[in-house]
Amino acid sequence: MATESSEMVFVQDPANPQCPNLPKRAGPDQIPDHVPPELILDAGLITGAEYLQEPHDYMAAMHEKFPPVFYNVSPFGNSWILTKHEDCLHVLRNAETFRNLEAAPFPRDPNDYFFFIPQEIDPPHHRKYRNIVDPLFCPAGVAKLEGKIRQRAGDLIDQFAAKGECEFTTAFGRPLPVSVFLDIMGLPQDMLPTFVEWADIMIHSQDPAEVGMAFGKAIAYLKGAIAEKKANPDEGVISLIANASIDGRPLSDKEVFGFVCFLWIGGLDTVYATLNNIWLWLARNPDRVQEIIDRPGDMHKIVEELLRRYSVTFSSRYVTHDIELRGVRMKAGDRVMTCLPAANFDPDVFPDPLKVDFDRPRKTILAFTVGVHSCMGGHLARLELRVALEEWLKRIPRFSVKPGTEIAYKPGGVVGPAAVPLVW
């Protein structure tokens, strides 16, 4: 249980999940005494007007505007914010001191609690869950999906290539990861329009009731699919999880659901937001598109640099015992948010950070975090991105943003333009 004292003890029993009731500090009335007043600042992230003008430019500029460690006060939750690459690496690589409990920002019924697995499970249990699905998500596992992803990407583009225009998000950015997800999970492709609709509402709707309804429908569907895969196992991920055992016992219903549900959350909006950001950049930079076309042998490093330049999300942790970071005292129960896009713009590590430079010296990028919780779908996401680029540029090598379009960013924990209308 968390206190303001020197240590927090986490008891985590994933098979019998209890709501951890960690301290939730929000707003100016809930700033702990140990936070120095000069470090209390408004980060302006997620909802700030300046941030929403151009979120990535804003996060690059954080290195000049803010100290490297500061305390952000927000109605959505108070937290230390870290922007330096080195500090983020330190936090993300120290799972003992910085824990992942309640890392997923989705409310659950405290009386019927479940963990989002594996994201909210800390060592030593965490690895056992990842071992179940690692054969499918490791580089060799996802390499087997390349042909299918290529086919899905090509089929989608063929539907609109001759029209000379499309709204990228609805035509390609969202359906591609959803169709790949359906394949991996072992779900039928005719669910694509429904999954796209749910994902769209969950990502874009400003109406909590509507979001709740879409999430509820997805939950009901996933629970039905889990029951079906228990009865009739197949090769897909749902079946693998539903029929898995750890420590010599089958996974409980809550473990299976928490795992399948987190894959659904983790694998959809992150990929689509990344695609949206990158296609907007391509549409605005035809000379760079030509450079990509001219360097087919460099696709891996091209994808890596685009992931650095357009990383889309953040990682938060709880501090378990009193520490000092860059001379700043943090106490057990404090929340720390590593601003991954800002870390990817740290000028000490990536000089001229906003420049897309495919020939940068190789450095650890933080789009997928690092450490025990590094993204399980990272290899899949890289593959989807590479194949999407290759298949698109083969068919539509020159395109631009539709004249008169205003690009808008909506508040949310995943950063990307809401729509990208294109013409060619």
Ligand code: HEM
């Ligand atoms: C460009 C696309 C993606 C980005 C930027 C991304 C980003 C991330 C980040 C930053 C984390 C760490 C969260 C934390 O530290 O608390 C994470 C974890 C995770 N991601 Fe992704 N992700 C992407 C795609 C995917 C896909 C396609 C899947 C699966 C189909 C996936 C599944 C997961 C899972 C299961 C975790 C939890 C890993 C763990 O805690 O051990 N992600 N992702």
